[in-house]
Amino acid sequence: MASATDDKTIVRDYFNAQGFDRWSRIYGDGQVNKVQRDIREGHQQTVDHVLYWFKQDDNAEGLTVCDAGCGVGSLSIPLATMGAKVSASDISEKMVEEASFRAKELLPPEAAPTFDAQDLETLDGRYHTVICLDVLIHYPQDKAGDMIAHLSSLAEERLILSFAPKNPFYTLLKRIGEFFPGPSKATRAYLHSEAEVRKALKANGWEVNRKEFTASQFYFSRLLEAVKVSA
Template sequence: MTFNKNLEKSEVREYFNGTGFDRWRKIYSKSEEINTVQKNIRKGHQKTVDDVVSYVKNYPELTTKTFCDAGCGVGSLAIPLLRLGIKDLQVSDISSEMINETKKRINELGLSQRKIKFLTSDLEQLKGLFDVVICLDVFIHYPQPVAEEMVRHLCDLSKEKLIVSFAPYTPILAVLKNIGKLFPGPSKTTRAYTLREKGIINAANEKGFIVVQKKLNQAPFYFSKLIEFNKVK
């Protein structure tokens, strides 16, 4: 399959600013206006978020560290990070609608009295330097070479830690060709890709990051490999 990166990004941006926004806003909320497939996706994604929170809350001097949530969606991770006491957080997403929803949820919960930067941006255009960079379930929209390039860029943004999750390559998913074919009818989303874990790890290794821990989370219609990296001092 030929991959046109600019076209694909445009399609992802359009989807998450349109029909996709309302669909995923409902999935990542307490709404009951979703089907069984979407409920299982919610459960699976929540497992991944809970695991990240369990990692982060054990970091020394947590509240003094700077964080970047790249591809924040509707704030599913940003909100629990703020509840941990994190005071310096940048949240970004390719979709302005997602950023607006994240900002709305944070304000409604009274968590806005922190140093929070909201940024509508392509992941590869992100700049800055942070103690911890986190990117969950974003790479599903990009094939292996592009995802590995993104991992290297995220490493350049991190001084200490990088946490990523992605849909892992498995023989079953390879037969289905892509995750999107697991979604029936109106649940189907944008084009999706499974990635080989070795390539993701090698990309981080090239930038001086090593694996600390990893975990596979899965629920029906949700498969995500979570990896935490440390930068070698």
């Protein structure tokens, strides 16, 4: 198996090249094919679930939020619009540039998220809420626990993660997909056992408070919200 460092380099290079053109369209509102539209709608459902949780709690205003793996700002920008103080990052410089451009179109400078090109391992600071959507798919199972531990060290009250769940059906689906390689599938995709993710959260002092699941033809994602365990 390739190392996480190799995966990280592959992901960075991909999303700064042909992957940027593909995924910026998927996460935007331009013309896409049937598969890309399905992924766009699935990802947006995951984003909408997170935004709904904030609205349920009625407490986005003034909260410090870290959006780790922000892409083109699909979550960061709406959260900033709701009044959160968002620090957003992505491993891809081109994604960060696009996110910054989109934010400038929609928000005044003082309300816009701060965007930085960083990988997850280099993030620091302390935030009320740390969010990491659809990023763990780039990390093998043996590294996912380390990443959850690192993200936990940044979060004071809440940690929100999404990942592609590992079960017999999705494992088979992934294997079938590997028979049809193409230029848009240049990164490895790792599925994760929900039990292992929950175990890692518990080991770092979290308990799952809310969860959602999004599944379509080409997109599937388990979303977990974890909160600090009371002493």
